[in-house]
Amino acid sequence: MVSRVVFGRGSFNQLGEILESKRLSPTAPFIFLVDDVFKGDIFITTRIPLAYDDELIFISAAEEPKTSQVDELVEKIILTHNDRPSGIIGIGGGTILDLAKAVSIMLTNEGESKDYQGWDLVKTPAVYHVGIPTISGTGAEVSRTTVLTGPEKKLGINSDYTPFDQVILDPELTKNVPKQQWFYTGMDCYIHCIESLNGTFLNAFSQSYGEKAFELCKEIFVEGNLSEEESQDKLMMASWHGGMSIAYSQVGVAHAMSYGLSYLLGTKHGIGNCIVFNHLEEFYPEGVELFNKMKNLHGIELPEGLCADLTDEQFDIMIDVALGLEPLWMNAIGKNWKQVITREKLKSLYQKM
16 A cells, blocks of 8 residues: 555645655655656646756656656666666556556566566665656556556556555646546546446455445546536546555456557557447446436547457557456456456457447
């Protein structure tokens, strides 16, 4: 679990105080990885507490994070600074937070980040790392994984050393999120709840967090009688609780299949989950029914025909990626999932998209 959390409007202002005691020396910098959408945004950039040899690196979140990108960032940091960084601070959405987690791990572990895609392969603790989400829903701020697209697969670095040491949850930072992105990342949280609460790995911990996140999602996306600030606060809490729910259990069919879409087509995670989930009535009938209601309430039209012109070889690539996520299928279907989830079954589902 994340060991330290600060929540509240304006809590971003506490970052300097939080980092002060964690600085190892004047020559051991803090590296700030920041979504480049905030370039020139004084509301964010002027409040980043740069000092000594600290470095601010703006990163585009237009594409899903890649293992090659992680390795390039690690090499850049090592070549630029004589001392190992005091810490890595990620400021942005799920892409930036996942990159921050991965970079902090690879600064202390040998080899390439693709070597650590899987479960519990990391053996050395990461450098100190802080997550500051500027959009709510992904759960990246709390999860024990950093999802990366590698040369052969899309899979997270799942380990006890992946979670942030410190998270700052400031709902004010989410105030300018575009409506569609707000919906897609919010639905990522909603789908976390559905997959966790309907999974075979469900337990008292995951259920308590999942049920709370589910209630908050309904307040925000169905009832809709909240002020803008209340909506921001509650979605940030829903994201946290949804992330905690899957940390104690696992996700399911939508995430497994959306990884295939992302790996082959570069489809962003939030919208990819929505595209897949829209066709999963067989697995989550009540969840899909409510999803369609929320989609209609907010005037969201999902892209269609993504897989219309794919070759058999391309379908096989997506299917291979999806089938490689065995824990997700075990949670969704059970130990005998291979009898239900065949290559033909997955292809027929992808063809609907």
